[in-house]
Amino acid sequence: MRTWTAPDLPKLPGIGRPPRLFNTANGRLEHPPIANEQATLYVCGITPYDATHLGHAATYLAFDLMQRAWRDAGIETVYAQNITDIDDPLLERAAATGVDWKHLADDQISLFRSDMHRLGMIPPEHYVAVTERIDEIADAVSKLRELGLAYEVPTDDAEGSDLYFDVRKAEKITEWRLGDVAPYDRALMMQLSAERGGDPRREGKRDPLDPLLWRAAREGEPSWPSSVGEGRPGWHIECSVIAAGALGNAFTVQGGGGDLVFPHHEFTAAHATALSGTPLAHAYCHVGLISYQGHKMSKSRGNLVLISRLLEAGADPSAIRLGIMSHHYRSEWEWFDEDLQTAHRRLSAWREGLVRESADPLDSHDVLAQLRQALANDLDTPVMLATLDAALDRGVDNPGLIADAVYALLGVRLQPVSVSGNSVEDPCPLEA
Template sequence: MRTWTPPEIPAVPGEGIVPKLFNTATGRLEHPAIADGKALLYVCGITPYDATHLGHAFTYLAFDIMQRAWRDAGIETVYAQNITDIDDPLLERAEATGVDWRSLAEDQIGLFRSDMYRMGMIPPEHYIAVTEHIDEIAQAVLELRERGFAYAVPTADAEGEDIYFDSAAAERDSQWRLGDVAPYDQATMLQLSAERGGDPERPGKRGALDPLLWRAARDGEPSWESPVGQGRPGWHIECSVIATGALGGAFTVQGGGSDLIFPHHEYTAAHATALSGTPLAHAYCHAGLVGYQGHKMSKSRGNLVFVSKLLDGGACPSAIRLGLLAHHYRSEWEWNDADLDTATRRLDAWKAGLARHSDDAVSSATVVQQLRAALANDLDTPVMLATLDAALDRGVDDPALIDAAVQALLGVELNPKA
């Protein structure tokens, strides 16, 4: 799948610091394992409808900043992202709007690419749609079944059988254990499974939490012929196959929004471990959810603020980035309409500060050290913004250095090119 043109990232003199990141799976700040000077990152992509709202942007900005931190520390990054372009919510939206699901997905993927480019996000080297890898996903389901990690459940509304992952078998015969990624108790997992695409009460399943691997073809639904029957993939196995196909096993970070911790990331890890015998990733990092008008920003509620509408309305991409970066990436917070004005004023103040001549100018080299230290502390962008507020309020002795550092580390342009 075609991606987008990468932003310019200036080189900043001096040495960056390898960041410590909060690993959801362990509950600790850690340096995820980086082999041969290369960090491998997989971030779950969009289901292509209602793209791109600020909740999306906050998540992808977090991992954009993560890559900027690694690159500043001299670490090469390899980034993979999927597109869930076949899934129940997409099909439901297409049916509700009378649009072909493929056309809806294509339009929304194009909009997402445009938004990411305009926002200055680092693009993935591997940008992969599920529909491009149906054969590989079906083969993985077959392999899981042959190894005893999957089983069939009869269906009343299809000729074939749905195939489910056997959690108990995987816990018994692989390295994975339920809860390896998600720090939740059983009752919470059951609740989240029901809320997030699972079917814990379905008759015929061996375990309530067992997730769907392959959905047998139903009338009116898209499907593909495969060695496990006519049908389409379940959600988690898609990412297992795409992530390991692009990056291999035991890569550096699996990322996404915090609403993906369970069941998605838990079972993506389970499938991959059962298939390969090795863990999916060394660390699992999650961005907080963004609210609006008193509720979590969500497609089902419709309380969405779209990046494209802000940009088309004249908002500066750097101001939008600053509005998001004012919040730590792991925090849960609410966007207010006034936030963009606040961020725009901050951006204007920084530009003015860059041009300020002062007899009491702050050392730019010291400011860059402070920015790097905050970035290395679990990507603490609020501290970085406060550091720049204070320094640029007084003036700095090397404006060009600060300009380059702000662009490289935060993706914010103080002297945008025409």
């Protein structure tokens, strides 16, 4: 799958520090193991409808910053992201709007790519749609069945049976245990399963939490012939196969929004561990959810703030980034329409401060060191923004260095200037 043009990040003097990150699985701040100076990152992608909303942007911005921190520390990054281009919500939206599901997905994927490009996000090296990996996913389900970890549940509306993952047996014969990723009690898991794509009330399952691996073909639904029969994949097994196929097992970080901790990341890890015998990832990092108009931003509620509409209305992409980065990536917060105006004012103040003459300017290398220290502390963007507020209010002795630092570390453009002070072209054009 085609991605988007990567931003050309300036090379800064010196070297940063690898970021210490909060691992949801154990509740600790830690440095995930990095092998051979290469960090590997998998972030769950969109289901392509209602793209791209502010919650999407906040999620992908957090992992964009993570990659910037690694790269500034001299660590190569390999980034993979999927697209869930076949799923019940997509089919439901297509049916409700009278649009072919494939056309809807293609249009939304194109819009998402454009939004990510205009926001200056680092693109993944591996950008994989589920429909591109149907055979591999089906073969993984077949292997789980051979291991005794998949079982059939009869259906009333299909000729074949659906296949489910046996959670209790997996706990007995693999290294994975329920709660390895999501440190929740069972009552909360049951609630979240019902809210987030699971079917705990389905009759015939051995355990209410057992997740779907393969959905047998239904009339009127897209399906594919496979080694486990005609049908389509379940949600979690898709990411298990795509992530491991792109990055191998035990990669550095599995990332996504906070609503993916359970059941999605829990069972993605369960499937991958069962298939390979090793953990899926060393650390699990999650982004806090955003509210708007007094409620959590959601497709079902219809209170989405769409990035494309903000851009069409004249928003500066750097201001959108600043509006999001004024909050720590792990916090839950509410977006107000005035936040974008505040971000534009901050951006204007920084741009003015960059060229303002100062009788007592700060040492730009000291400012860079402070920015790096905050970024390495679990991507602490509020501290970075406060550091720049103070520095650019007083003035700096090397504006070109600060402009490059702000772009390289935060993805915010202050002016088209390099460290040498010579003007250069915009490294992140707004049009693909």
